[in-house]
Amino acid sequence: MSxxxxxxxxxxxxxxxxxxxxxxxxxxxxxxxxxGVRAVNGIxxxxxxxxxxGLAGESGCGKSTVANAIMQILRAPGHVAGGSIRFRGDExxxxxxxxxxxxxxxxxxxxFQSAMNSLNPVTRVGDQFVxxxxxxxxxxxxxxxxxxxxxxxxxxxxxQRVRAYxxxxxxxxxxxxxxxxxxxxxxxxxxMDEPTTALDVVVQREIxxxxxxxxxxxxxxxxxxxxxxSLLVELSDRIAIMYAGDIVELAPADxxxxxxxxxxxxxxxxxxxxxTGERKLMMGIPGSxxxxxxxxxxxRFHPRCPVARETSCxxxxxxxxxxxxxxAAACHYAGEVR
Amino acid sequence: MRFILRRFVFYVIxxxxxxxxxxxxxxxxxxxxxxxxILRYGSAIQNxxxxxxxxxxxxxxxxxxxxxxxxxxxxxxxTGNLGMSTAQQVPVTxxxxxxxxxxxxxxxxxxxxxxxxxxxxxxxxAWRRGGITDRVGTPGLMxxxxxxxxxxSLVAVYFLGLKLGWFPIQHxxxxxxxxxxxxxxxxDAFRHAQLPILVILAISVGGWLLGMRxxxxxxxxxxxxxxxxxxxxxxxxxMTGYAARNAILPPLTGFAxxxxxxxxxxxxxEVVFSYPGVGLTIQQAALGHDYPLVQALLLxxxxxxxxxxxxMDCVYVLLDPRxxxx
Amino acid sequence: MGEVSQTxxxxxxxxxxxxxxxxxxxxxxxxxMQNRMSAFGIVLLGAIVTVTVLAPWLTSxxxxxxxxxxxxxPSWTDPLGTTDQGFSVFxxxxxxxxxxLVVAVTAxxxxxxxxxxxxxxxxxxxxxxxxxxxLVTNIFLVIPTLPLVxxxxxxxxxxxxxxxxxxxxxxxWAIEARILRGQAxxxxxxxxxxxxxxxxxxxxxxxxxxxxxxxxxxxxxxxAFVFIQAVFYEAALEFLGFGDANKISWGTTLFWxxxxxxxxxxxxxxxxxxxxxxxxxxxxxxxxxxxIDELGDPRLRQTGPRKPNVLKRVFWPRSxx
Numbered sequence: 001m002s003x004x005x006x007x008x009x010x011x012x013x014x015x016x017x018x019x020x021x022x023x024x025x026x027x028x029x030x031x032x033x034x035x036g037v038r039a040v041n042g043i044x045x046x047x048x049x050x051x052x053x054g055l056a057g058e059s060g061c062g063k064s065t066v067a068n069a070i071m072q073i074l075r076a077p078g079h080v081a082g083g084s085i086r087f088r089g090d091e092x093x094x095x096x097x098x099x100x101x102x103x104x105x106x107x108x109x110x111x112f113q114s115a116m117n118s119l120n121p122v123t124r125v126g127d128q129f130v131x132x133x134x135x136x137x138x139x140x141x142x143x144x145x146x147x148x149x150x151x152x153x154x155x156x157x158x159x160q161r162v163r164a165y166x167x168x169x170x171x172x173x174x175x176x177x178x179x180x181x182x183x184x185x186x187x188x189x190x191x192m193d194e195p196t197t198a199l200d201v202v203v204q205r206e207i208x209x210x211x212x213x214x215x216x217x218x219x220x221x222x223x224x225x226x227x228x229x230s231l232l233v234e235l236s237d238r239i240a241i242m243y244a245g246d247i248v249e250l251a252p253a254d255x256x257x258x259x260x261x262x263x264x265x266x267x268x269x270x271x272x273x274x275x276t277g278e279r280k281l282m283m284g285i286p287g288s289x290x291x292x293x294x295x296x297x298x299x300r301f302h303p304r305c306p307v308a309r310e311t312s313c314x315x316x317x318x319x320x321x322x323x324x325x326x327x328a329a330a331c332h333y334a335g336e337v338r
Numbered sequence: 339m340r341f342i343l344r345r346f347v348f349y350v351i352x353x354x355x356x357x358x359x360x361x362x363x364x365x366x367x368x369x370x371x372x373x374x375x376i377l378r379y380g381s382a383i384q385n386x387x388x389x390x391x392x393x394x395x396x397x398x399x400x401x402x403x404x405x406x407x408x409x410x411x412x413x414x415x416x417t418g419n420l421g422m423s424t425a426q427q428v429p430v431t432x433x434x435x436x437x438x439x440x441x442x443x444x445x446x447x448x449x450x451x452x453x454x455x456x457x458x459x460x461x462x463x464a465w466r467r468g469g470i471t472d473r474v475g476t477p478g479l480m481x482x483x484x485x486x487x488x489x490x491s492l493v494a495v496y497f498l499g500l501k502l503g504w505f506p507i508q509h510x511x512x513x514x515x516x517x518x519x520x521x522x523x524x525x526d527a528f529r530h531a532q533l534p535i536l537v538i539l540a541i542s543v544g545g546w547l548l549g550m551r552x553x554x555x556x557x558x559x560x561x562x563x564x565x566x567x568x569x570x571x572x573x574x575x576x577m578t579g580y581a582a583r584n585a586i587l588p589p590l591t592g593f594a595x596x597x598x599x600x601x602x603x604x605x606x607x608e609v610v611f612s613y614p615g616v617g618l619t620i621q622q623a624a625l626g627h628d629y630p631l632v633q634a635l636l637l638x639x640x641x642x643x644x645x646x647x648x649x650m651d652c653v654y655v656l657l658d659p660r661x662x663x664x
Numbered sequence: 665m666g667e668v669s670q671t672x673x674x675x676x677x678x679x680x681x682x683x684x685x686x687x688x689x690x691x692x693x694x695x696x697m698q699n700r701m702s703a704f705g706i707v708l709l710g711a712i713v714t715v716t717v718l719a720p721w722l723t724s725x726x727x728x729x730x731x732x733x734x735x736x737x738p739s740w741t742d743p744l745g746t747t748d749q750g751f752s753v754f755x756x757x758x759x760x761x762x763x764x765l766v767v768a769v770t771a772x773x774x775x776x777x778x779x780x781x782x783x784x785x786x787x788x789x790x791x792x793x794x795x796x797x798x799l800v801t802n803i804f805l806v807i808p809t810l811p812l813v814x815x816x817x818x819x820x821x822x823x824x825x826x827x828x829x830x831x832x833x834x835x836x837w838a839i840e841a842r843i844l845r846g847q848a849x850x851x852x853x854x855x856x857x858x859x860x861x862x863x864x865x866x867x868x869x870x871x872x873x874x875x876x877x878x879x880x881x882x883x884x885x886x887x888a889f890v891f892i893q894a895v896f897y898e899a900a901l902e903f904l905g906f907g908d909a910n911k912i913s914w915g916t917t918l919f920w921x922x923x924x925x926x927x928x929x930x931x932x933x934x935x936x937x938x939x940x941x942x943x944x945x946x947x948x949x950x951x952x953x954x955x956i957d958e959l960g961d962p963r964l965r966q967t968g969p970r971k972p973n974v975l976k977r978v979f980w981p982r983s984x985x
Contacts, residue, residue, distance in 0.1 A: 071568050073564050073567055073568050075559070075564070101570045101571075101572070102570065103570075104567075104568055104569065104570040105568065105569045105570045106570065109568070109569075110565070110568050112561055112564075112565060117560060117561035117562055118561050118562055118565045119562055119565075120562045120566070120579075120580050120583070120584070121562070121584065121659075121660060122583055122584055122587075122657065122658055122659060122660075123579070123580075123583070131566075131569070131571055131575065131579065132569045132570070132571065135569065135570050135571045135572060135575070136570055165659045165660070167659070167660050181569075348799075348802065349806075351799070351803070352802070352803045352806050352807070355803045355807070356807055359807070359812075360815075363815060363816065363819055364819055367819040367820060368820075477701065480950055480954070481947055481950070483950065484892075484943050484944075484946035484947035484950050485939075485943040485946075486896050486899060486900065486939070486942055486943065486946070487900075488899075488900060488903050488918065488939075489918070489935075489939035489940075489942060489943060492918075492921075492922065492935050492939065493936070493939070496932055496935075500930075552957070594802075594805055594806055595805055595838075595839050597808075598805065598806065598807070598808045598809055599808075599809065599810075599893075601808035601809075601810060601811060602808065602809060602810030602811075602896075602897075602900065605810055605811070605814075605904075606810075606900060606903070606904070609904060610922070620811060620814060620815075621814065621904050621905070623818075624814045624815065624817065624818035624906070625818070625904075625905050625906075627818060629818070629819075632814075632815055632818050633815070635811065636811050636812065636815050639808045639811040640806075640807050640808065640811075643806060643807070643808050644806060647806060
């Protein structure tokens with residue numbers, strides 16, 4: 001069910017000016033007709049140029065689907081069933097294949113979770129850069145390899161590795177290669193889908209610092225998708241929390257951390273133990289994510305919510321409503337949970 | 339490199355196993371093949387003590403203990419002394435020299451062509467699931483595979499050869515041409531090879547297509563294919579350079595089993611078309627109990643299959659860099 | 665017309681119509697029948713087997729006694745024509761199927777028993793046992809089957825159907841052994857196998873009661889595949905002249921068809937029908953296999969919008985997707 005947020009209530013981000021990418025009431029379904037599952041239930045989100053937006057949620061909440069929808073690489077039977085995605089004002093959905101190809105990577109690029117699997121295992125790393133360059137511009141192979149080397153150095157890898165095969169590199173190096181490849185055409189927006197989940201903590205930290213450094217240098221916007229909220233809190237400007245296909249809260253990072261408005265966000269926050277400070281009782285969130293084929297009525301979170309009311313929460317779907325400066329939450333009783 | 343070395347050692351062992359099998363078979367069979375031969379060929383053998391000695395070495399006899407005979411036999415084989423054909427009274431090696439090239443010609447054109455065509459069609463069928471190639475080609479060629487080689491050959495001979503008269507139906511070349519490296523002869527040979535090669539194609543393409551198609555279907559869902567699309571690469575480039583390039587590897591490893599059965603198909607095709615290759619020869623020899631020839635041909639078949647496999651292993655190493663480091 | 669309709673119209677429960685007893689069909693069979701290709705295969709195979717089993721009752725003409733004029737094309741009295749010796753081709757085909765199928769089934773059983781035992785044993789034992797079995801398997805894989813079988817047949821003075829079943833069975837196990845070993849290897853790292861080991865189950869029990877039941881889909885596909893090979897080799901051997909030429913089977917019929925120059929005389933029915941019988945049997949198994957493939961790997965099943973069932977649209981517009 002698509003919920004329209006009136007113009008006045010749409011959250012405005014901290015940076016003024018026209019948004020880089022604007023998602024409006026996006027609906028993505030897997031399958032058709034009766035067998036269809038709504039993975040994304042009519043979400044709206046705007047990202048400003050140079051902004052880092054985090055998108056967090058449990059597995060299966062639809063966050064990866066959003067990224068795939070933007071890049072238009074949804075795997076069958078997934079398809080966009082409604083809404084619009086505008087990049088610099090131009091509608092992306094419904095573009096011709098040639099236009100989509102040109103848009104991809106140049107304007108928006110994507111970093112997957114599994115770096116090993118993002119690289120063609122039988123081709124040299126450099127050649128994969130060459131393929132990408134040659135798909136977008138007329139360039140000689142030697143020159144493309146040169147630029148590939150530059151990009152590797154940008155992410156801190158010896159340029160000789162251009163001749164390496166993916167399996168010859170370590171996990172962390174491969175991830176850097178993927179990031180380098182994603183930035184090759186200087187996109188305006190970088191989508192990162194769980195880029196560090198498969199790495200150990202130390203490498204994770206290195207990669208995150210690398211990303212931050214590059215973002216400061218090159219000024220691209222980032223949509224950082226992860227289930228690990230702790231990463232987002234220090235990395236992003238704003239954070240959007242997704243649950244079962246809806247965006248349930250949207251706020252600047254530090255405010256979200258200090259004062260979550262939506263019960264789900266509050267639950268997530270209490271799910272990780274702080275290293276310092278007083279000992280807290282770990283709460284977690286009881287229950288499990290809903291079956292998207294038969295979602296709960298009304299608010300999708302109500303079966304697990306500590307402050308759910310029998311009447312309104314079960315009957316009415318809460319709208320993502322603006323609450324104060326830069327903040328929005330989809331809850332009838334936002335702010336009640338501490 | 340080490341991979342290639344290991345494979346090479348294996349093939350040597352396998353060839354040794356084939357030789358040993360050859361040595362053991364006549365000795366394990368009920369009755370004495372040697373006596374059977376003497377019965378059948380009578381005087382031709384008995385007046386030739388050298389021949390008898392050779393036959394004893396390869397077939398075994400009551401007065402030669404096995405551990406004696408085995409090294410002798412091994413030595414014979416490895417020095418190229420494969421004996422005399424009892425039916426044709428010429429050295430076996432000469433027969434092989436005359437017939438093997440024809441078989442290789444047929445195999446080379448037929449099976450290699452079927453591999454190329456099959457994997458190409460399989461790639462297309464998987465890329466556009468539900469497209470024409472998949473809906474018509476896959477079940478169609480698979481159905482064709484069900485028809486045994488000899489049946490298809492007969493059908494081809496009868497309908498395309500006899501009834502319609504489009505192709506010659508027998509032998510490798512016409513009776514009135516002289517073998518030699520002349521253009522006329524080569525053209526004639528090709529004309530005669532058309533129908534056999536067509537049959538070979540019919541029986542082999544389906545297998546390659548299905549194998550390639552099934553692997554492609556799972557390969558297409560790999561992340562690097564999605565990323566390739568995301569990078570803005572052209573559809574065809576992703577299909578060939580990223581998906582097919584990876585998908586072709588598993589079918590290649592099935593080449594060993596394929597070639598072993600391809601040899602079976604070759605024999606049947608040659609018999610129906612009276613094509614003078616090693617397939618027809620082994621059938622005639624076996625029916626006529628020409629044991630030296632039969633044994634030698636088994637070795638020839640084994641050797642060719644092993645060689646083909648070794649070549650394929652080298653190709654695989656070239657195509658898959660991950661194997662080189664292990 | 666005057667009959668009582670057995671099926672009540674949609675939406676109306678009728679008390680008078682007798683309820684059909686629902687068969688409890690296992691998921692796998694249901695899936696196989698859903699796939700159009702494997703359903704077709706099952707039906708075809710069933711038809712062939714039925715016809716062969718019922719052969720003596722389907723025709724009064726004996727396959728080995730000349731009944732009619734030799735060399736006759738298909739006609740009403742002899743639906744598939746007669747051979748040049750006067751035997752009924754129809755009778756030969758349906759009687760011949762018995763030997764062909766029985767030999768093939770026997771050979772398949774022998775080969776699969778060897779393949780399952782060796783494959784699972786190798787995967788489970790690992791180490792030297794695995795290496796040894798692997799070596800033997802690879803050798804058998806690489807030595808070409810038909811030449812080997814021909815050589816063996818040539819040394820034997822006579823080869824009846826049972827000998828052939830043995831020969832084929834003992835030379836066809838290698839492919840499946842290797843495949844099953846691979847599957848077992850991936851399975852045996854799983855926890856339930858480790859748990860069984862730790863609780864002291866005997867190797868025999870683990871292999872046959874823990875490992876094997878989880879591989880049933882692959883084993884079924886293996887049976888199908890080996891059966892195809894067996895039918896092929898059995899017919900091929902007889903066609904080449906290494907079978908017992910006096911026993912009527914599909915292969916021997918083809919052998920006589922080519923040996924007596926019936927081709928040149930234009931008697932196409934002599935070879936076409938036995939050949940078709942072999943091909944259709946193999947085709948049936950191939951189609952069944954297609955369904956088994958999709959059973960084991962759900963990713964191969966068709967995705968995308970299910971095309972609306974045209975029949976449903978026309979006759980039951982309200983229930984169409």
